[in-house]
Amino acid sequence: MLADALIILVKVVLTLTWTLLLALFLTWVERKESAVMQDRIGANRASVFGLRLFGLFQPFADAIKMLFKEDFAPTFAQRALHWLAPALSFFFVGVTMIAVPFGDPIRLFGRTIPLQVVDLNAAVLFVLAMLSLGIYGILVGGWASSNRFALIGSLRGAAQLVSYEVALGLSLVGLVMVFPSLSLARIVEFQGGLLFGVLPKWGVFLQPLGFAVFFIAGMAGTKRVPFDMPEGESEIIGFYTEYGGLKFGLFMFTDFLEVIVLSALATTMFFGGWQVPWLGDAGFVFPWGGRAAMAPWAVTVLRVLSFNLKVLFFCWLQILTRWTYPRFRYDQVMDLGWKVLVPLGVVNVLATGLILAAR
Amino acid sequence: MIKAWRVLTEIGRGAWITARHFFVNMTFHTLRLVGVKTKRRGAVTIQYPEVRKELSPRHRSLHRIRPRADGRPSCVACMLCVAVCPSECIIVEAAEDPDPEIQKRPAKFVVDLNRCCFCGLCVEACPVDAIRMDTGEIRLAATDRSGLEISLDKP
Numbered sequence: 001m002l003a004d005a006l007i008i009l010v011k012v013v014l015t016l017t018w019t020l021l022l023a024l025f026l027t028w029v030e031r032k033e034s035a036v037m038q039d040r041i042g043a044n045r046a047s048v049f050g051l052r053l054f055g056l057f058q059p060f061a062d063a064i065k066m067l068f069k070e071d072f073a074p075t076f077a078q079r080a081l082h083w084l085a086p087a088l089s090f091f092f093v094g095v096t097m098i099a100v101p102f103g104d105p106i107r108l109f110g111r112t113i114p115l116q117v118v119d120l121n122a123a124v125l126f127v128l129a130m131l132s133l134g135i136y137g138i139l140v141g142g143w144a145s146s147n148r149f150a151l152i153g154s155l156r157g158a159a160q161l162v163s164y165e166v167a168l169g170l171s172l173v174g175l176v177m178v179f180p181s182l183s184l185a186r187i188v189e190f191q192g193g194l195l196f197g198v199l200p201k202w203g204v205f206l207q208p209l210g211f212a213v214f215f216i217a218g219m220a221g222t223k224r225v226p227f228d229m230p231e232g233e234s235e236i237i238g239f240y241t242e243y244g245g246l247k248f249g250l251f252m253f254t255d256f257l258e259v260i261v262l263s264a265l266a267t268t269m270f271f272g273g274w275q276v277p278w279l280g281d282a283g284f285v286f287p288w289g290g291r292a293a294m295a296p297w298a299v300t301v302l303r304v305l306s307f308n309l310k311v312l313f314f315c316w317l318q319i320l321t322r323w324t325y326p327r328f329r330y331d332q333v334m335d336l337g338w339k340v341l342v343p344l345g346v347v348n349v350l351a352t353g354l355i356l357a358a359r
Numbered sequence: 360m361i362k363a364w365r366v367l368t369e370i371g372r373g374a375w376i377t378a379r380h381f382f383v384n385m386t387f388h389t390l391r392l393v394g395v396k397t398k399r400r401g402a403v404t405i406q407y408p409e410v411r412k413e414l415s416p417r418h419r420s421l422h423r424i425r426p427r428a429d430g431r432p433s434c435v436a437c438m439l440c441v442a443v444c445p446s447e448c449i450i451v452e453a454a455e456d457p458d459p460e461i462q463k464r465p466a467k468f469v470v471d472l473n474r475c476c477f478c479g480l481c482v483e484a485c486p487v488d489a490i491r492m493d494t495g496e497i498r499l500a501a502t503d504r505s506g507l508e509i510s511l512d513k514p
Contacts, residue, residue: 033381035402036380036381036384036385036388036401036402037377037380037381037384038380039380039384039401039402039403039404040402040403040404041402041404041406320374320377320378320381321374323377324373324374324376324377325370325373
């Protein structure tokens with residue numbers, strides 16, 4: 001009993017550390033990647049004892065700066081809610097990671113430990129619910145600021161997120177039809193098989209349209225640049241206008257957490273999660289006949305590594321998207337959501353159903 | 360349908376351009392990191408305080424008074440620069456020079472950089488080519504205004 005509780009605690013701490021550290025360094029990655037894309041160098045001045053490491057200490061410098069800023073709330077704001085909003089925003093995104101499996105179950109001291117904080121049997125619904133609840137952070141933040149621009153920004157954000165929730169949910173219906181489970185661990189296990197004897201049976205090969213809809217709707221959910229209706233940091237005034245210091249930092253951090261969560265979910269549901277192509281429990285079995293036996297620990301390491309690499313790839317892809325495309329207009333956002341993604345999601349569900357029925 | 364296809368190809372082209380920049384630049388950064396010298400660099404950035412961009416020879420930077428062979432300023436306090444200065448930022452007080460060939464020397468030669476517009480007219484007006492703007496010093500900043508009133512007659 002105690003051991004079980006301890007294992008859960010360790011897993012929670014590890015997951016949280018992994019997520020937060022990745023989000024912290026994603027701020028650095030974003031600055032560097034955008035710089036390299038634009039033929040610049042990017043943040044490289046933060047140093048500890050003259051050690052620069054390509055500016056890798058920049059996130060810590062930013063964090064320290066934000067920690068020491070004045071904790072300011074405008075006099076006309078509703079203080080308690082003003083305080084609560086960033087925490088809400090942050091919590092609901094951060095808690096999503098507990099449903100994501102990081103690797104296959106490992107065996108230690110006669111126990112089987114799934115590398116996942118909790119194996120929820122309705123994890124897909126839980127994830128969607130938590131991503132939807134994140135809207136409250138925006139709404140409360142805009143409302144509690146008692147600032148008309150912030151309120152309008154938060155309403156824009158709520159409208160956008162609610163619209164894209166529909167497409168996000170629809171895109172996963174097809175996936176759940178193909179892999180008949182709502183548990184993320186089961187979905188990943190289903191993706192271990194082979195398609196036509198060659199391709200790994202990943203969600204993206206079975207549900208290409210579903211993946212496209214999911215990823216675009218998910219990116220709209222992260223509220224980052226092509227879809228940054230709620231904040232519009234460069235021109236329009238957004239929902240965290242009245243925030244500063246660490247509370248503002250928490251809102252910014254939430255965006256990066258959402259990038260990671262979306263990457264982790266896309267990896268888990270459409271790109272095989274921790275599955276390495278053709279890697280079984282005993283080693284590689286290639287479809288062209290070769291095989292390479294591997295120790296169980298090596299298999300586990302490879303699988304965890306594979307999950308991390310896929311997540312990093314999707315983070316990279318999202319940052320690339322963020323620095324490539326200009327912002328949608330408000331009506332374009334709504335058009336894309338309701339007139340393109342939702343119909344495509346419905347088509348995907350219908351096509352999947354027809355194919356499954358005809359099979 | 361055709362419009363959707365064109366939109367998609369444009370989206371793809373945009374991502375291709377930025378991704379190409381990313382990978383090409385990363386290749387050159389990595390080559391530099393492992394010590395391979397390449398003609399092209401991964402970034403166009405000049406790391407300013409350590410690396411300085413070479414200024415044009417015609418660049419007008421902080422003023423200086425050309426010294427004579429014995430180190431005294433070569434200015435003869437003719438006041439032409441004061442007269443021509445559109446910003447009225449040059450303050451010169453003349454004094455008698457012990458050398459009768461020179462007759463006058465500046466007792467005070469102050470350029471007020473708060474007002475100077477770096478037009479270079481003083482350089483063109485000087486009959487003895489005493490004032491020049493070729494120091495290459497462009498880091499002109501001070502914590503108060505008096506710090507920008509620069510005396511040029513004392514070395």
